[in-house]
Amino acid sequence: MAGTPLNLVSTSLSDGITRYRAACGHYGRPVGRVLARVFPPGRKPGPERRVLMGDDPVATRELLAAFNAAGTDELVLSWHDADVDVRTVHGRWESFAAALGQAASCA
Numbered sequence: 001m002a003g004t005p006l007n008l009v010s011t012s013l014s015d016g017i018t019r020y021r022a023a024c025g026h027y028g029r030p031v032g033r034v035l036a037r038v039f040p041p042g043r044k045p046g047p048e049r050r051v052l053m054g055d056d057p058v059a060t061r062e063l064l065a066a067f068n069a070a071g072t073d074e075l076v077l078s079w080h081d082a083d084v085d086v087r088t089v090h091g092r093w094e095s096f097a098a099a100l101g102q103a104a105s106c107a
Contacts, residue, residue: 014070021071033073040079040092052077053092054099061100 017034024031040052051059067075079092 013067013072017071034071035074035076036067036070036072037076037078040077052096053079054096057099057101060096064100 013036020034021031023029038052040049043049043052047059048063050056051063054060064075077096079089079096
């Protein structure tokens with residue numbers, strides 16, 4: 001896959017990874033690592049954005065499991081945008097980390 005797609009989740013990501021691996025096999029090339037990039041502030045308001053911002057601990061953990069199941073080797077999350085300062089970005093990371101900790105304790 002040329003470049004790194006941004007904000008692909010669910011079926012789109014899984015289908016893309018499947019096509020990428022098939023193309024590598026077809027052309028006799030080794031399969032490289034699959035890197036998914038997600039920019040939650042850039043997503044439209046809705047459930048997936050809230051999950052990626054860490055607002056729903058159980059759903060956050062489920063979404064990360066879905067990235068893994070799709071075949072993602074690495075996930076890059078970015079919460080910085082032009083309208084926020086470093087303190088806000090740090091707060092987003094803390095919220096997301098807390099969601100993961102809560103989800104792990106709920107499992």
